Amino acid sequence: MAAMFFKYxxxxxxxxxxxxxVGEAKEQFYYERTVFLRCxxxxxxxVRYSWRRGHEFLSQGSDKGVEIYEPFFTQGETKILKLKNLRPQDYANYTCTASVRSVCGIPDKSVLFQLTNTTASPSIKLLAEDPIVxxxxxxxxxxxxxxxxEPMPVLTWVRHGETLPQNSLLNGGTLTIPAISTEDTGIYSCVSSNNVGNPAKKSTNIIVRGMCP
Structure with missing residues (x-):
């Protein structure tokens, strides 16, 4: 039992x-917009979280333009950094550090996010008919x-309710299915994500004609 516990x-x-x-422009993070960074x-x-802006440690009350939300009645801990009415100094590098206080020697882990005045949620265009027969x-x-x-989104392809066909070829945002079969029929979706706002998603339905008897 002890071995299983420590493995977890x-x-x-x-x-x-x-x-x-909510209700503000989705395309870009303009001045006088409120932005939330969630770690x-x-x-x-x-886990316990801490934030830095550049080399400056941020704490509740250290900056009148910043609020830090602690987790309340949530499953798992998160910390949200609220930037109220973005100011020029708010466009910076933010580092979130997650720590379990060196329990069993587990080291802290950090992630960096660069917020700029061009930061924007993803958008995509699908060059395909719907449906495809x-x-x-x-x-x-x-x-x-x-x-x-911005930052540059990552494009992925998914197939609703199924895995992609085994012979699928992926090249960036291009999905190629050679020698398609009736088993490959389904809804295929391109998803673009960059951790800003909601992912962008566009889908098409591929219908493969059945073989004649």
Whole structure:
């Protein structure tokens, strides 16, 4: 039992996600916008977070333009940094450090996020018809391109309810399915994410004609 308990002790790399106040422009983080930086990491035991802006340690009350939210009645601990009405000095590098206070020798882990006046949620364009009707054995290519987002978004392809076909070829935002079969029928989605706002997603339905008896 002891071996199983200690095996479970762990601290994942923290992840910072960024959101604007509800109802504000989604395209860019302009001046006089309120922005939330959320830091989260899966851990056992519970994690404690700290923030730095550049080399400056941020604490509640240390800056009138910054509020730090502690976790309340949530499963797992998170810490949210609220930047009220962005000022020029708020466009900076932010470091979130997650710590379990050296329990069982687990070291602290940090992540850096650069907030700029061009920080923006992702947007994409899917160059494909909907639906796509294909014959068995045909090669089908889906092209997804990033049309916005800072930092640079990552493009991924998913298939609703299924894994991608084993013979799929991925090249950036381009998904190629050679020698498609009826088993490959389904809804395919391109997802773009950069941890700013919500991921962008566009989908198309691929229908493969059945073989004639």
């Amino acid at each position: 002790l762990d601290l994942d790399d923290p992840v910072v996600t960024v959101h604007q106040s 989260a990491a899966n851990s056992n035991p519970p 294909a014959n068995p054995g045909q090669t089908v290519t889906l092209v997804c391109i990033s049309t916005g987002g």
